[in-house]
Each structure stands twice: as C-alpha cells, then as structure tokens.
Amino acid sequence: KQEVTQIPAALSVPEGENLVLNCSFTDSAIYNLQWFRQDPGKGLTSLLLIQSSQREQTSGRLNASLDKSSGRSTLYIAASQPGDSATYLCAVGGGADGLTFGKGTHLIIQP
Amino acid sequence: DTAVSQTPKYLVTQMGNDKSIKCEQNLGHDTMYWYKQDSKKFLKIMFSYNNKELIINETVPNRFSPKSPDKAHLNLHINSLELGDSAVYFCASSRISEGNTIYFGEGSWLTVV
Numbered sequence: 064k065q066e067v068t069q070i071p072a073a074l075s076v077p078e079g080e081n082l083v084l085n086c087s088f089t090d091s092a093i094y095n096l097q098w099f100r101q102d103p104g105k106g107l108t109s110l111l112l113i114q115s116s117q118r119e120q121t122s123g124r125l126n127a128s129l130d131k132s133s134g135r136s137t138l139y140i141a142a143s144q145p146g147d148s149a150t151y152l153c154a155v156g157g158g159a160d161g162l163t164f165g166k167g168t169h170l171i172i173q174p
Numbered sequence: 175d176t177a178v179s180q181t182p183k184y185l186v187t188q189m190g191n192d193k194s195i196k197c198e199q200n201l202g203h204d205t206m207y208w209y210k211q212d213s214k215k216f217l218k219i220m221f222s223y224n225n226k227e228l229i230i231n232e233t234v235p236n237r238f239s240p241k242s243p244d245k246a247h248l249n250l251h252i253n254s255l256e257l258g259d260s261a262v263y264f265c266a267s268s269r270i271s272e273g274n275t276i277y278f279g280e281g282s283w284l285t286v287v
Contacts, residue, residue: 094274101215106264106280150215157274159229161207161266164217 065090069153069165077173078145084138084168086153091131094157098127098138101150101167110151111138143172177201180265180279187255188287195250195282197265204269205229206248207276208240211262220263223248224270255286 066089076082086096098110111120111127113136119128126139140147150169154162180197187193199206208220222230226242237253248267252259265279 097276099278107278109275109277112275152217154217154276157268157276158270159205159222159224161209161219161222161230162276163219166214166216 065093065156065163067153067155067163067165069151069168071168072166073169073171075171075173076143078143080143081139081141082143082170084140084151084153084170086136086138086155086165088134088136088155088163091134093131093155096127096129096136096153096155097162098125098136099152099154101152107152145172145174148172178265178267178277178279180263180282182282183280184283184285186285186287189255189257191255192251192253193255193284194252195263195265195284197248197250197279199246199265199267199277201267201277202269203267203277204245205267206242206245207266207268208248208250209264209266209278211264211281213261217264221248221250252284257286260284260286 068087070085096113099107113120113129124141129136150167152167153165156162178199205224207222211217220234221240223242239251242248262281264281266276268274268276
C-alpha cells in the first residue's frame, strides 16, 4: 500500500531564504505527483503537477522535481516570503485510485 | 466559474442526525472522489467513482454512503452522525485520460456536537 512521507513536518525560516521540502513514497507505480498548498481553514490549492514521465516542473519561484525510481520529490521555494507561510502537501497516485497524501510540512516564513 | 463546488461549506449538527454534502463538477470529468481531513489535518481518500461506478471504498463505516446520480455529481450521505465524524470533507474530480490532474472543491467543515 502506498505510503507518503514528508520531511520536515515543520519548518521556520527567515524571509528571503531558499528552502527545500522533501517527499518520499514507497510505490513508484504512480500516474503523477502533485504539490498542494493549504492555508489555515482553507481548501487545497494545486501548486505543481509532475506526470510520471517528467522530471520537474516550475512555476514562478517554485520548482518541483520527481525521481520516480527512488520514490522522491522535492519542492524548492526560492526567495521565500511571509505569504508563503502555509502547509505544503505532497500527493502521489492518480487514476481512479485517487491520491495518497503525506501529512504535510507546516512552513512559517518569518518577516 | 467554480470547477468543483460542494455545499454546504459549514455544517453543525447533533449526534445521531443524518446529513448530506453535495458535490458538483463542471469540468466534464469522468472520475469523482471524496476525501476526509481529520483533526490532525491528514487527508485520506474515502470513495472514488468512475463513470458513476464505485471504484474505491476505503475502510469507511457503512454509515457513509456516496451517491452518484450522474457523472457530474457525487453526493455524500452520512447516517447516525458521531462525534468522530467531525472533519473537513473534500470533493474532487479528474479525467483519467488527461494526465489525471485532480481538482479539489473548497471543502465542507462538518462539526458534530
């Protein structure tokens, strides 16, 4: 059964730093991997989607990589801002089986 | 235009009641899902429907019954509500042939008192 682990569980850094969030999964038979952002009391915002045949995706200051063979993904955030403070969720799978989520990384960017 | 919409957004109800959460998607997707986010913020799939047929039914109490009248709707009925049912319930949809990007609704916050 697929298991998704996110490290660290929580992270607090000063504004302006570059940072990396890690995600690992146990079963490499996935359709895709998605990174989401969730603000307190809010729904999910999709940040990046990487198909199983792709290695990385970029959107603005965000870059996500996927190494399916090793079951790992990273989300790189450049020049962090206080507005980036949120919980970041990694999810893998796809197809009719839906997504399996990690427990998230709670990120705080200090002004 | 809201892609995946669910109602109500907030629901407070007493133990033992029966309630429903409705979900509709206007994306023409063929697969819909219900996810539950518990008090520890962990998201887990509950049900998956493809073309109105049940694909996944995780270990969910049979008090929870999804109903899909058509491909654009997947409603969640909950009977005999318990305190532990308090959570945020997310509806989602996707089209498997389009790389299966999954789109989520904004969530329904259920509180059982």
